[in-house]
Amino acid sequence: MRAGPWWTIGWRNLGRNRRRTLITMGGLAFGYLAVVLLVAWMEGLTAEMIESATRTLTGQLQIHDDEYRPERKIYDTIGGRDGADVAALLRSVDADPVVAGAAPRVYAGGLVSSGAATTAGMLMGIDPAREVHVSNILNAVVEGHPPRAESHDIVIGLEMARQLGVGVGEELILVVPAADGSMGNDLYTVSGIFHSGLAELDAVYAIMSLPALQSLLALDPGRVHEIAASINDPWLAPAAADRIGTQLGATARGIEVEPWTRLRPEMLDYAQLVQAWNGVIIFIVFAIAIFGVANTMLMATFERRREIAVMLALGTTPFAVVRSILAEALSLGAISIGIGVVLTTPLFLWFYHAPPNLSWLYGDFTMLGALIRPVLRVEWNPTVWVWSGVALLLTALVAALYPAARAARIPPADTLSGL
């Protein structure tokens, strides 16, 4: 396809004042870089938040009895009062292609006492061998070791250990209202202390082996409150939850399979808000760029007033003049994208593979109950690269509209006679 003379004219006009052209291109390319990196950082922060929130303890999806949430009564175990075949459930969940691990859990509220001091705690019974594939909580044990299966080991948070004044190897008393109405109570040994960085977790959670908590609560071995599963890409969780739900015949059995997006809706809302913000950032950056490009194009067309007058006098249509100027602007934009991509790629790769750690500037912080590391981590999102390019071209085009319209209306006779 032949480009036509207007493209050639537009393209060549870019070379008339190379310095000015390069400066304008530099501005647009920098705008591109700014947009792509800003959006990637914001998405990195969201991803960090979601991963932290789901990996610390929640998991990316959870299975409960449909009565369990939100009251979390100890009676509402999966499968109701009769319990369920937990091993079979775990096998079904594990069988899903995106699930990386699944673990059963039992929860109960109770008193944790060192004798001298007593505090209210959330007791959590886990299968240590399975739990490490689902959450990071056992990796957060900073002293001692995780609870061994079938033992009276208990692992508590750093803050709870401080409040109770106990260390590894010391004794704790647990008192819970058991499922048969009695007051379950027994002695346990602190086998480890965890530090998750989340204040609520560190002050309230006490983790022990699943059978130990079941026996304290007078619950049969088939009765668990939750099966949590991990999925490496959190965004695949909703589809996996639907799949597992169907596979288990969840609705008919009174079971609910919930991905983190439904367990932590505020986090999904936040992710969506960030996405909306991306559009706003693209808009603001390029709206500023429009004025810079428009200024350049006005200057360029003003300088070429006489030349355009000659073209018009020789019978060029005003529309053709507009086309040549728009072609000039589009060429400018296209080259700017090229420069932008060349500038952005190495920076992006650097942030992507070795995100700078800003913890020297400030420590970890929490957001929506998720612990966030202060690293400038970026997310790879090709859509943003493409859309920023499209926005850049549109910017160049919109900025050229007014100068082009003015150029098309240059009166040939007056201009050529030097008026």
Next chain:
Amino acid sequence: MRTTTILALLLVAAASTGHAQETAQEIIDHVDRIMRGESSHGTATMEVVTENWERRMSMEVWSLGTEYSLIRITAPKKEQGTATLKAGDEIWNYLPRVDRTIKIPASMMMGAWMGSHFTNDDLVKESRLIEDYDIDISFDGARDGVTVWELTLTPKPEAAVVWGRIEYQVRQDDWMPTWARYYDEDDDLVRTMTFTDFRTLGGRLVPAVMDVRPEDKPGERTTVRYESLEFDVGMGESFFSLRALRSGGR
């Protein structure tokens, strides 16, 4: 002349409110002390019915004034020996299975006591009604053929209490309570306590059965029935010690 009349009226008004106030206080104070005396010792059974289970416990109860009480579970076997000591604002539990004594933290005062519909806070606060509440007689007359007072207890501004309002009904002829209704801060009924089976135990007329029903859990209840009760048994404060809590109250 006119000033004198107004003054006189004001005086009469002041006198009458003052009188009513005192009577209301006296009634509640009497109700508070019915089951206690200076000191008391008794046995009771507690029946707890919930959506999930039903159970009965037998217990032995000692009290001294309004500040001290000690409750020891005597049956069933699983809980035998479990004891609760109330001393002032504090509640301690003794757990025989692990042979340990633990103090209930302030954050758990609203937790259920021994799985019943009583809270730990009830054990502490129940004896302080006249200190923590302003008491007014809201009704004085016949209900179902019985002459009663109905009293409204509103928390004093500085009182650290959990109820927004308590209503008491007390029979006028023998000053026996018939029911108490507990409302939260939004003025919604939370639970109803009913007193029945008035009989003479330890030489005093007492309501031998006390029944609590939570409003938000229909069908659930806790019923306490006193089997024996003796008053002024002559125990000292030393009886209500942590050592006594562990050793079995003897």
